[in-house]
Amino acid sequence: MSAPSRFDRGHTDDLMTFLSASPTPYHAVANAAERLEKAGFRQVAETDAWDGTSGGRYVLRGGAIIAWYVPEGAAAHTPFRIVGAHTDSPNLRVKPRPDTGAHGWRQVAVEIYGGPLMNSWLDRDLGLAGRLSLRDGSTRLVNVDRPLLRVPQLAIHMDRNVTADGLKLDKQRHLQPVWGLGDTVRDGDLIAFLEDEAGLARGEVTGWDLMTHSVEPPAYLGRDRELVAGPRMDNLLSVHAGTAALAAVAASGASLPYIPVLAAFDHEETGSQSDTGADGPLLGTVLERSVFARGGSYEDRARAFAGTVCLSSDTGHAVHPNYAERHDPTHHPRVNGGPILKVNVNNRYATDGSGRAVFAAACEKADIPFQTFVSNNSMPCGTTIGPITAARHGISTVDIGVAILSMHSARELCGADDPHLLANALVAFLQP
Structure with missing residues (x-):
């Protein structure tokens, strides 16, 4: 990965x-x-049984991936350097009985996942994607990436007070998207449609995990194209940067004192408590098996974990020009100002002083600036997989990320330089 440049996009x-x-x-x-x-x-x-030879490996489980690179000659007690992130984003997800409708409209029944800015899903062309579970026990990914669904907003003529009182949405009644016309609701229509889209025979699909997404593509924005607007930056921006950094470190051929790891979990937006979430056993199991595959003992496992550091990389809040009073008065992260270090003394973030030093060293090595985010004392602070990782595995963890606007919207906004700056910082962290 080359040194960061303002014009290297x-x-x-x-x-x-x-x-x-x-x-x-x-x-x-x-x-x-x-x-x-x-x-x-x-x-x-x-x-399967794992071997302890050198090289890159990864485990997939549902919407989570753990990947690691074992350098040549790595000892069983070699510590890990982990980049943590999450793969899920707030959205509208299809219910078990999806076919519904009323008054001549055919609709899809959806449930609210996480904490989306619900108004951002109104009057937006939506596709449908996810995982289909088949009768033979296998799974198939499906992606209808074209305008298929829409959640129509009530016309202002029928809600004259909306501009004065603000939009009030009932999660059950107001967010069910339309996808066609018809007076008769037919159970099985949506799944039959998706079987056709995936090239499957009728009746092959016996389970599904489906969700909506905006079909508007990401785009550069602004007079000088300094900004990027797009979906799911929280937190695929970090997943992408971590993947790029791990691949770059593995390809460098450099001597590594640590085993670099990417841990991208599902279900962060709903608390991380699942078999693919950060509060589950997946990461600890993979790391332990890596130690044991290299002939290690429980003592080696304890030594490796004691020397391990994790960067929990998730998006954070850039100072908002229209709501600057909502931010801490002395901490105003700006887009394109470099990655942010996230701090909260009540352990909503896992960063402490020693963690700050680790991240500062990585940024100094990469020759990039970094910023600090602290919440306004009068407002509750969000959280990440960082404290969960630290508490569950006893691993030193630091919370970082990229500053964005419109977090949890169907379409978020970041600086065009920050993703590259983050990736460079992650390379320097994984390859100290």
Whole structure:
């Protein structure tokens, strides 16, 4: 990965491609895996025995991926350097009985996932994507990436007070998208449609995990194209940067004192408590098996974990020009100002002083600036996988990210330089 340049937008161009190709966590990890395969990594199954030879490996489980690179001659007690991120974003997800409608409209029944800015999903052309579970036990990804659904807003003529009182949405009644016309609701219509889209025979699909996405592609924005607007930057921006950094470090041939790792989890937006979430056993199991595969003991595992550091990379809040009073008065992260270090003394973020030093050293090595984010004391602070990772595995963890606007909108906004700056910082962290 080259040194950062204000005019080097190749990484950001590639991020936009990644965002478009990754409408769901399942697509995101498949695309990350494909990129790692091209860098020489190979998939290992959790049900197989693992060997301790050098090289790159990865594990896929649902919407999560754990990838790591074992340098030549790595000892069993070699510590890890981990980039943590999450693959999920707030959206509208299809219910178990999806076919519904009323008054001549055919609709799809959806449930609210995470904490989306619900108004951002109104009057927007939506596609449908996800994972289909088949009768033979296999799965198939599907992506209808064209205008298929729409959540129509009520006309102002029927809600004259909306401009004065603000938009009030009922999650059950007001967010069910339309996708056609018809007076009769027919159970099975949506799944039959998706079977056709995926080239499957009728009746093959017996389960599904489906979600909506905006079909408007990412785009540069502004007079000087200094900004990028696009979906799912929270947190595919970090997944993409971590994948690029791990691949670059593995390809460098450099002598590494650590084992670099990418850990991208699902379900962060709903608390991380799942078998593919950061609060589950996946990361710890993979790291332990890597130690044991290299002939290590429990003592080696303890030594490796004690020397391990994780950068929990997630998007944060850039100072908003229209709401600057909502930010801490002395901490105003700006877009294109470099990655942010996220601090909260109540452990909503895991950063402490020693973690700050680790991140500062990586940024200094990469010759990039960094900023600090602290919440306004009068407002509650969000959280990340950072504190969960630190508490569950006893691993020193630092919370970082990229400053954006419109977090949890169907379409978010970041600086065009920041994704590349973050990736450079991650390379320097993984390859100290």
